[in-house]
Amino acid sequence: MKEKALLLGEKKTLLSILSEPEVVSKDRPIFILLNAGIVHRVGPNRKSVKLARALAQAGFRCLRLDLSGIGDSPPRRDAQSFGESAIADIGEVLDDLEALYNPKGFVLFGLCSGADNALQVAQRDKRIVGTVMIDGVAYRTPRYYLQHYGPRLNRPAVWFNFARRAAEKVAGKTLGRLPLPTALKETLLGSEPEEVHALPVADYVREFESRELVSEQLQGLVNRGVKMYWLYTAGMSIYYNYERQFFDCFKSVDFKGMVDHDYFADSDHTFTELAKQRVLLDSVVDWSRRRF
Amino acid sequence: MNPLHFGSSERILFGLHHPALGKPGKNRGVILCNPFGDEAIKAHRAFRELAKSLATAGYDVLRFDYYGTGDSAGNGEDATLAQWIEDAGDAADELKDASGVAKVSFVGLRFGCTLAIEAAKGRRDLDRVVLWVPVVRGGAYLDELAKFHEALLRTELISRGRGEDPIPPTTGLELLGFPISTALRAEISATDLRENAFQSIRQVGLIASNQTPRILELAKHLESQNIKLNHSHIPVGVNWNSDEAINSSLVPKEAIMAIVDALSGKGPKKKEGNKA
Numbered sequence: 001m002k003e004k005a006l007l008l009g010e011k012k013t014l015l016s017i018l019s020e021p022e023v024v025s026k027d028r029p030i031f032i033l034l035n036a037g038i039v040h041r042v043g044p045n046r047k048s049v050k051l052a053r054a055l056a057q058a059g060f061r062c063l064r065l066d067l068s069g070i071g072d073s074p075p076r077r078d079a080q081s082f083g084e085s086a087i088a089d090i091g092e093v094l095d096d097l098e099a100l101y102n103p104k105g106f107v108l109f110g111l112c113s114g115a116d117n118a119l120q121v122a123q124r125d126k127r128i129v130g131t132v133m134i135d136g137v138a139y140r141t142p143r144y145y146l147q148h149y150g151p152r153l154n155r156p157a158v159w160f161n162f163a164r165r166a167a168e169k170v171a172g173k174t175l176g177r178l179p180l181p182t183a184l185k186e187t188l189l190g191s192e193p194e195e196v197h198a199l200p201v202a203d204y205v206r207e208f209e210s211r212e213l214v215s216e217q218l219q220g221l222v223n224r225g226v227k228m229y230w231l232y233t234a235g236m237s238i239y240y241n242y243e244r245q246f247f248d249c250f251k252s253v254d255f256k257g258m259v260d261h262d263y264f265a266d267s268d269h270t271f272t273e274l275a276k277q278r279v280l281l282d283s284v285v286d287w288s289r290r291r292f
Numbered sequence: 293m294n295p296l297h298f299g300s301s302e303r304i305l306f307g308l309h310h311p312a313l314g315k316p317g318k319n320r321g322v323i324l325c326n327p328f329g330d331e332a333i334k335a336h337r338a339f340r341e342l343a344k345s346l347a348t349a350g351y352d353v354l355r356f357d358y359y360g361t362g363d364s365a366g367n368g369e370d371a372t373l374a375q376w377i378e379d380a381g382d383a384a385d386e387l388k389d390a391s392g393v394a395k396v397s398f399v400g401l402r403f404g405c406t407l408a409i410e411a412a413k414g415r416r417d418l419d420r421v422v423l424w425v426p427v428v429r430g431g432a433y434l435d436e437l438a439k440f441h442e443a444l445l446r447t448e449l450i451s452r453g454r455g456e457d458p459i460p461p462t463t464g465l466e467l468l469g470f471p472i473s474t475a476l477r478a479e480i481s482a483t484d485l486r487e488n489a490f491q492s493i494r495q496v497g498l499i500a501s502n503q504t505p506r507i508l509e510l511a512k513h514l515e516s517q518n519i520k521l522n523h524s525h526i527p528v529g530v531n532w533n534s535d536e537a538i539n540s541s542l543v544p545k546e547a548i549m550a551i552v553d554a555l556s557g558k559g560p561k562k563k564e565g566n567k568a
Contacts, residue, residue: 042362045330
C-alpha cells in the first residue's frame with residue numbers, strides 16, 4: 001500500500017490523499033471518503049485514514065478528500081451553497097480520477113453530512129456504483145416511538161399518573177357540563193392539566209427531504225444497480241433506534257437485494273471506542289469485497 | 293500551500309508547506325507541532341489559519357503529522373515520544389531543504405509544546421520556541437483526557453441508545469477515539485515542563501488563555517533559566533478546541549496574532565488600564 005497527495009478539481013485546489021494497493025484490479029471501483037461535517041480528510045478519530053488503508057489492503061484505490069472550504073481545500077469562488085459546492089466538487093474529482101485511472105465506477109462513503117452528500121451525488125451521477133452511508137437519512141416509524149417510549153411503560157409511576165389524569169379528565173367533563181362559574185370549576189378541578197411529558201424527542205439534527213422523495217431517489221438508485229450499505233448508530237437515536245428501521249422507513253421501495261444494512265446499537269455517532277472502530281472497518285471492507 | 297511526504301521509507305510523514313508570501317521573506321521557518329489525539333483534529337483549522345498568517349508575515353511554515361497520526365504513515369498504537377520528537381526535528385530539516393531558510397522556530401500547541409521544546413534542544417539553527425496553551429504536567433493531562441473520555445461515552449450512549457448498560461471502564465489504552473500505548477502513556481505522564489531543562493533554548497513565547505498556577509510556575513521556571521520570555525495572556529474569546537470553533541469558521545485570531553508577534557520578537561500588547 002502506498003499513498004500520494006493530489007490536488008484535484010477544476011482549479012486543482014481540492015487536497016486529497018490517494019491510498020493505492022500494491023496490485024490494482026481494473027474491474028474494481030475507486031472509493032471516495034467524504035468529509036464528516038467539517039472534520040478534515042483524516043475523519044473523526046482518524047477513522048477515514050484507517051478505512052482508506054484497510055480498503056487499499058483489500059485491493060481498492062481509495063481517496064480521502066477535503067471538499068471546498070473544509071480542511072485544506074479553499075472555498076469555491078462561485079457563490080454556491082455548501083450542498084451545491086459539494087456536489088460540484090465531487091463531480092470534478094470524479095472527472096479527474098476517471099482521466100487518471102479509468103476505474104469501473106466509484107463508491108462514495110460518508111458519515112452524517114457526508115452521507116447526505118453521497119446520496120445527492122449518487123442520484124445525479126451515473127458513475128456512482130455504490131454508497132456506504134453512516135447515520136444518513138431515515139425517518140421515525142411507529143416502532144421507533146414504541147422503542148423510545150416503551151421502557152417508560154414499565155414504571156408504575158407512569159401508569160399512576162396516567163390513571164390520575166384520565167380520572168381527572170372524566171371528572172372534568174362531568175363537572176364541566178354543569179352550569180357552574182368558571183372560577184368555581186377551576187377551584188374544583190384545578191387548572192388545565194399539563195400534557196403528559198415523555199422524554200423529549202428533538203427535531204431532526206439535519207433537514208431531510210420528504211420520505212416520498214427519498215423513496216423515489218432510492219428506487220432510482222436500485223434500478224440503476226447502485227449497491228448500497230446503510231449503517232446507523234445509537235448516536236443517532238434521535239431518529240433511529242432499532243435494527244432494520246431503514247427498511248420500515250422505506251416500505252414502498254423494492255430494494256431487489258441491492259441494499260445491506262447494519263445497526264450499531266452500542267456505538268456513538270463517531271465510533272469513539274477503538275473496538276467499535278475495528279468492527280466498522282471490518283464491516284465496510286467485508287461489504288466491499290462481497291459487493292465488488 | 294504544497295503537500296509533501298518526507299522521512300524514511302519505513303516512516304513516511306505527511307506535511308503541508310506554506311511558502312513565505314511577499315518579497316523578501318524573513319529567511320525564517322516555523323514548524324507547527326500538533327497536540328495529541330483528538331486535540332490535533334480540533335486544532336486543524338486553527339493551525340491552518342496560523343500557518344497562513346505566518347506565511348503572510350514572511351515565514352516559511354510547515355504543518356505536519358507525527359508518525360501514527362493524521363495523514364502520516366503508521367498506527368497510533370506504535371507511536372513513541374522519542375519518535376515524535378525525532379519527527380519534529382525531521383520536519384524542521386525538511387522545511388529548510390524545501391525553502392532554504394537559515395533559521396527555524398517551533399510552535400507547539402498543548403502537548404505539542406513538549407515535542408517542540410525537545411525537538412528544538414541542541415539545534416544550532418534555532419530561532420525561538422512558542423508554547424501555545426501548553427500542557428504543563430503530562431500526568432494531569434492524561435487524567436483529564438480519561439475523564440472526558442468517560443463523560444463523552446456516558447453522554448453519547450447511556451442517555452441515548454445503551455439504556456442502563458454500564459460503560460466499560462476505561463482501559464487507559466484509548467482516549468477520546470485514539471489509541472495510547474502503555475509506553476507512550478508512561479512517557480507522557482513523566483513530562484513536566486516546570487522541571488524541563490531548556491538547554492540551548494534562549495527565547496520562548498508563552499501564549500496562555502488562563503493564568504493558572506501551573507502556567508505562572510512555568511513562566512517563573514523559564515525566567516529562572518535566563519530565557520527571554522514573551523508571555524501573553526489571551527483570555528479565551530474563541531477556544532481553539534471548542535465545538536463552536538470546529539463547526540464554524542471561527543478562529544482564535546487574538547492568539548494567532550500573539551504567536552506572530554512572539555515569533556517576530558514583539559512583546560505582548562499592553563492592555564489599556566483605566567485612566568484616573
